[in-house]
Amino acid sequence: MRITSGTLLGALLAVAVAASAAPLRTDPANSAVNVEFKQMGVTARAAFKKFAARIDYDPAKPEASRASMEIDTASLDVGEAELTREVAKKEWFNSAQYPKATFVSSSIKPAGPGKLNVTGKLSIKGKTGDVSFPLTVKNEAGKQIFEGALPIRRLAYNIGEGEWKDTSMVADEVTIRFRIAATQ
Template sequence: MKPFRLLLLAPLCAATLAAAAPYKADVAHSNVTAVFKQMNVPVEARFKTFSASLDYDAAHPEAAKAQVEVDTRSLDLGDPEYNGEVAKKEWFNAAQFPKATFVSTSIKPAGAGKLAVSGKLTIKGKTADVSFPVTSKAEGGKPVFEGQLPIRRSAFNVGEGEWKDTGIVADEVVIKFRVSAAK
């Protein structure tokens, strides 16, 4: 009788393991941007290079884990000269800190299609605890996660020296993301 029960449970265990399989960002259908104001004019700049991995099961979102890495040298402000400037020491110091990272510490259901995400955000060697809402949905059989994370650039020493003054470039930055996940 015991071997028979194990045979019956095998497909259920396999389905559970498959549902919790890790996902990676489908970068062709995903994006990460930074939105800020320069001289009170809104600017949205895209990070061209990033990766995201996610262990996610829609039936058990509280067991999910997420990790994101963004190449700070890949911020595209639409002009090669500006792109070079933000990689310098005063801004991202990309030579010393080539990656910004987010690692989740908690993902909780927050209503239909909504998650409350908390974790550690590290930019330019400075780490802060952050929390933000995320919406989740399925598109073409793939999970898609969208959200916005407001931060203050000064908390991460982004904009040092003369750029510490927030009169030209505002302190408030919103990191917007859309991650289409694929196995």
Template sequence: MKSTRTALAVLLSGTVLAAAAVPLKTDVAHSSVSATFKQMNVPVESNFKRFNAQVDYDPAHPENASAKVDIDTASFDMGQADYNKEIAKKEWFNSAQFPKASFVSSSIKPAGAGKLAVTGKLTIKGKTQDVSFPLSVKAQGAQQVFEGQLPIHRLAFNVGEGEWKDTGMVADDIIIKFRITAGQ
């Protein structure tokens, strides 16, 4: 009887290990994170040049997936050096005190063919909020491509303080867009 329980325990532990998500290596050259916002009612999209994404994912068991993304806030590139310096200042990202913005998933669930529903915590400038968003995932050769958009309000994270709280110049609505390509 004891050997049957031992065999069952070994079998079950092997099943749990087989169902675990697989750590993937991010292909930074084929990945991107950007923010789209309106400045004086004109859409602007700018990229973060430096970020790190850690994705654990097994297409056979997407419910076991997890993700963590860290973004270097000083790497936000608006296309002009003066703008880039301004956005890193205390009123905006305050990159000296808060060099990273981060997202950590708490739940990833299947939501139809090639779709996932993601929930987690987004932290920007020391402020953390629960967020949820849809995510598409597709195989591309030996890699997985994860794409999504996360709408946020910049003022909820104190991005744009003082005179920049006025949303007449820069709108409160921001869409964080991302494409993470990763494989084993």
């Protein structure tokens, strides 16, 4: 049997494609992205209703994993219609000019069983910053569940301009909490 370089190359490409991890499919119905902050000293929570996550994860090679997320800033629901409209305005998310907030990982490293450390770039309202956060991974009802909490300072991303820079009304510290359910 004669093997040509074209045959060998084709076989190697087929093996490489089969060995690469396919992106997981996210399950929006079982996923959530929320924010937690203090308003006048009282903890408040709100939920983003529209977001998309892309996760390329291989538990055998977590260092080769990648993740990204895109959040529709106008989809933040603070529980009251008037306030929900307010946070989309220029002083807060300026959703007309900056409709998406994004995260793109640059490094994912194992940190123990079911734990990862994630580093990447977070972009909100035209500002980009380096962020790092712990992430847990577990299997639940046939799905992989990725859960984490990312603390940020809202003023670093110009969230709350003008009179809203005053942190006595709304604290600078905000925690983005997420739970992403995904399958093969």
